[in-house]
Amino acid sequence: MRISAxxxxxxxxxxxxxxxxxxxxxxxxxxxTRLKEFGKQVYILPLSQLLQVALDKIQQKDKYxxxxxxxxxxxxxxxxxxxxxxxxxxxEPIWAPLWNVLAEVLLPLDPCGTITFLTxxxxxxxxxxxxxxxxNKMHNRTKVPTILFYPGSIEGTTGLRxxxxxxxxxxxxxxxKIYS
Numbered sequence: 001m002r003i004s005a006x007x008x009x010x011x012x013x014x015x016x017x018x019x020x021x022x023x024x025x026x027x028x029x030x031x032x033t034r035l036k037e038f039g040k041q042v043y044i045l046p047l048s049q050l051l052q053v054a055l056d057k058i059q060q061k062d063k064y065x066x067x068x069x070x071x072x073x074x075x076x077x078x079x080x081x082x083x084x085x086x087x088x089x090x091x092e093p094i095w096a097p098l099w100n101v102l103a104e105v106l107l108p109l110d111p112c113g114t115i116t117f118l119t120x121x122x123x124x125x126x127x128x129x130x131x132x133x134x135x136n137k138m139h140n141r142t143k144v145p146t147i148l149f150y151p152g153s154i155e156g157t158t159g160l161r162x163x164x165x166x167x168x169x170x171x172x173x174x175x176x177k178i179y180s
Contacts, residue, residue, distance in 0.1 A: 005177065009138065009140075009176065010111070012177045013160070013178045014179045015153075015180040018122070018164055028044075032117075040114065042115055045117065047119070050101055050105065051090075051098075053101050054090060057101065061094075083127055083128060090129050091133075099134055102142075103141040109144045110144075114144055114145075115147065131160075
């Protein structure tokens with residue numbers, strides 16, 4: 001099964017409108033059943049779980065950082081400041097870059113027999129992390145075919161507007177095929 005034209009970036013995006021979340025979940029169950037009938041293992045990875053793994057890694061590095069520190073920061077200085085700190089956690093090499101966390105989670109999976117579904121991208125809203133950055137940073141990091149289920153609208157052939165938010169720029173990656 002080939003979802004991507006690039007072996008070094010075996011990702012695809014399935015774009016759906018945010019108001020279709022419940023329909024998508026039902027269809028995912030059916031798709032998983034069909035893939036299993038063809039001998040594929042389906043690994044569902046909610047992005048919220050990936051965020052939790054990242055926060056746990058941060059806490060292990062520094063007991064004064066992580067989720068509790070974010071909660072206190074938000075209480076004292078507001079949501080935007082806490083969001084900026086989370087972006088730092090997920091982007092800086094000294095903490096837990098989200099692409100490293102994803103690569104570690106995918107590492108033990110068999111690329112020939114497994115397909116991964118990245119779900120729950122709305123956990124990254126409104127501005128915790130750009131999905132396009134995550135995919136760009138996964139170049140040459142895994143061979144496991146992975147489909148990101150993306151809530152948003154599509155513009156042109158590669159532009160995706162996250163959660164269909166009017167104030168967000170449409171971003172994309174020309175190397176990752178978009179299905180809708």
